[in-house]
Amino acid sequence: MLKNKLFHSFLLVFLVCSGLIFCSYIPKTKVFGYEIKRIDVFSDIKSENTKKEIVKNVIKKEFVDTCPSGMICFEDYSVKKNALNHIFEALKDIHENKSKTRIAFFGDSFIEGDILTSEVRKVLQNRFGGGGVGFVPITSEIAGFRQTILHRFKQFNTYNIITNGKSNIPFAAAGYCSYALPGNLVTYAGVNHNKRLKRFNNIRVFYETGSKETISYAIGNKTTSFQTVPSNKLEAYNLPNIKTSQISFVFPSSQNLKLFGVSMEDSSGVIVDNFGMKSNSGVALANISEKRHKQFDSLQNYKLIVLQYGLNVVGPTTTNLDWYIRSMTKMVKKIKRNYPNASILLLGVSDRGTRQNGKYQTMNTIPLMIEAQRKIAKNAGVAFWDMFAAMGGQNTIVKYVLNSPPLANKDFTHLTFKGGEKIAGIFTNTLLYEYKKYNDKKAHNRAMGVNNP
Numbered sequence: 001m002l003k004n005k006l007f008h009s010f011l012l013v014f015l016v017c018s019g020l021i022f023c024s025y026i027p028k029t030k031v032f033g034y035e036i037k038r039i040d041v042f043s044d045i046k047s048e049n050t051k052k053e054i055v056k057n058v059i060k061k062e063f064v065d066t067c068p069s070g071m072i073c074f075e076d077y078s079v080k081k082n083a084l085n086h087i088f089e090a091l092k093d094i095h096e097n098k099s100k101t102r103i104a105f106f107g108d109s110f111i112e113g114d115i116l117t118s119e120v121r122k123v124l125q126n127r128f129g130g131g132g133v134g135f136v137p138i139t140s141e142i143a144g145f146r147q148t149i150l151h152r153f154k155q156f157n158t159y160n161i162i163t164n165g166k167s168n169i170p171f172a173a174a175g176y177c178s179y180a181l182p183g184n185l186v187t188y189a190g191v192n193h194n195k196r197l198k199r200f201n202n203i204r205v206f207y208e209t210g211s212k213e214t215i216s217y218a219i220g221n222k223t224t225s226f227q228t229v230p231s232n233k234l235e236a237y238n239l240p241n242i243k244t245s246q247i248s249f250v251f252p253s254s255q256n257l258k259l260f261g262v263s264m265e266d267s268s269g270v271i272v273d274n275f276g277m278k279s280n281s282g283v284a285l286a287n288i289s290e291k292r293h294k295q296f297d298s299l300q301n302y303k304l305i306v307l308q309y310g311l312n313v314v315g316p317t318t319t320n321l322d323w324y325i326r327s328m329t330k331m332v333k334k335i336k337r338n339y340p341n342a343s344i345l346l347l348g349v350s351d352r353g354t355r356q357n358g359k360y361q362t363m364n365t366i367p368l369m370i371e372a373q374r375k376i377a378k379n380a381g382v383a384f385w386d387m388f389a390a391m392g393g394q395n396t397i398v399k400y401v402l403n404s405p406p407l408a409n410k411d412f413t414h415l416t417f418k419g420g421e422k423i424a425g426i427f428t429n430t431l432l433y434e435y436k437k438y439n440d441k442k443a444h445n446r447a448m449g450v451n452n453p
Contacts, residue, residue, distance in 0.1 A: 072390040072426075074345065074383045074434055075374070083383040086343040088438040090303035091270075094128045098268045101128070102300050104173070104342075105274050106285065106335075107308030110350060112276030113142045115415055119424030121148075121272035122194060127432070130269020131196035135206075137261040138178040138186055141278075147417065148197055149264070150189035150246075155181040156259075162279050165287035172206060172234055172260040173288060173296040174275050180251035180259065188262060189246040202267055203239045203247060206260040206299070208232075213257050216250045228257070234295040236263075273300075282309035283327045285335070293338035302342040305335060308387075310349035311413060314369040321372040325379070332380035344382040348373050350423075351388050351397035353412030360401075360412050362394050390426050 067073035076083045090101040103124070105117045114121075114133075125131060133149045139158040143151040159167065161175040169177050190198040205215065209228050216225040217239065229235050251259060265271045277284075313324055336344050348370040353360040370388055377384035392399070400408035400419055407419030415423065445451070 068433070071430060071433065072386050073430060074385050075377070076383050077378040078381045078383070083381070084304075084343045084345070084434060084438070086341055087304035088343075088435050091128060091435055092439065094269060100130070100265075100268050100271060101304075102134075102271045102273065102302045103304040103306070104300075104302050105272070105276070105306045105308060106282070107276045107306075107347075108280045108282075108312055109276065109278035110311055110414060111274060111308055111420075112278055113145045114148045114274050114276075115417060115420035116424045116427075117272055117274040117276075117420075118148045118417075119421040120428055121270070122196070123424065123428040124270040124272065125196050128270045130266045130271060131199075131201060132263070132265035132271060133197055134265060134271045134273040135174060135261050135263045135275070136188065137174055137176045138259045139176075148191060148194070150191060151187070153184075153186040155184035156186070157181060160277065161284045161287040162277060165284055170208060170258055170292060171288045172292055173300075174261055174273075175277050175280075175284070175288065176260065178259040179255060180253050180257065182253045184251055184253065185248060186251075186262075187246065187248040188264065190264075199245045200242055200247060200264045202265050203242050204263045204265070205237045205239070205249070206234065206262070207237070208234050208258040208260070209254075209256050211254070211256045213252045213254055215252070218248045218250075219244045219246070234260070234292060234299065236299045276308075279312055280309065281312045281324070282307060282331055283324075285331055286327075290334065290338055293335070297339045297342075302339050304345065305339055305342045306345045306347060307332065307335070308347040310369050310373060311352060314349060314352065314363065314365050316354050316363055316365065318365040318368065321368060325372050325375055328373075328376045329379040332376060332382060336380060336382060344380070346373060346377045346380075346382055346384050348384065348386045348388055350415075351391050351393075351395075351400075353395075353397045353401070360398050362397065385427070385430070387423070387427075390430070391423060 074084065087101070087103070090099070093099045094101055103120075105111055105120075111117055121134070136149055136151060137158075139153045139156050140146070140151060143153070156178045158176055158178040159169045159171075160177075161171050171177050188200070190200060192198055207215075207228060208231070210230055210232060211228075212230050213228045214225050215228065215237075216223055218224075219242075226237055226239075228237070249262070251257060263271075263273075309328070313321070332344065332346065349366060352363050352366060354363045356364075366388060370386060374384055374386075388396075391397075397408055397412050400406070400415070401410060401412055405418055406416050407422055408415050
């Protein structure tokens, strides 16, 4: 008679399950240089619970204006619901007075290299006029990657607010400061694929120095020079009679001369500056003094400042963003204070993917960051745009990566130029819709004899 060994099978299953559960409590470790990954038999359950916990803590929107179906409009958290009036009035003034309207995008590697902003610039310049790529620093780590200007340089020491933020180096709003070395040269050239970026019709050089220095620039075979104005503040020299597709500069090698950048622009229309810097959470803008922000705005007079941050803060295990809300609220208020003639628009973080249960999905903590940013906008009294929702919401980044051609890179975080064009199109459509609505409301109020705010 055969002995029943079914009990042994149950015992074996029990021992295996017990061992797996025990292993799930062992932290990651290395043996002979190889990482032994932690086994977590409850990962699916934990992932779902984490997701529910985050959704439960979402901060609900306090104000959303009427919006057409399929469009994600701007949310206005200003007291008078007029957060975007500065930019709308400025765009209107272009048609009436041939004025110049400047827009600045501050952000991280998501916009670095003129991704997204290049298409925003193109759409707005085609609609309202203007030309030129706007502000470009003296040196740039992504000069070879950027497609809206040809930029070459040599022999400079450059510092930035991320790696040198706690130093005494003076930074302008772009977050850079360069010092020329012997044998220096910097060249800017237009690009042929965009007629508004092909030639330079107006060039301004941003610097600061306490002494009189001679700066030389060459157009073709002709070399000209100008002398700096000694002062203790940021200055901008406007080169006279410029009509060229390429220009080169040679600067004196002097520690007294701080160099910040060059702006290529038209005399009227829209100018869009890209101040993207990788690894910037936005908090690093604190390393630029209020005095320099104000000096920069006195030369630029921005009408719209767009703040795009958050990708360097949110992660798969991010659960508490109180510190970020406090720091960024303070920073946004500082920007609002130092650029008093500008509308401030905070962008919610874009979609970001991470590998979960063997496949890429939207990071569970993205909704938490979006609501944290919405709270920052509310605390600072500025406008907010939910870029995640505008992109398409959950798992859009996966679709972007798999699209042909790809709209996002395989890090499931950063956009390709095509992806930047797509989101820029959504953004500008929204901006122009809000602009039309603003003008229609003003026209209606005038017809009714109501004073517009």
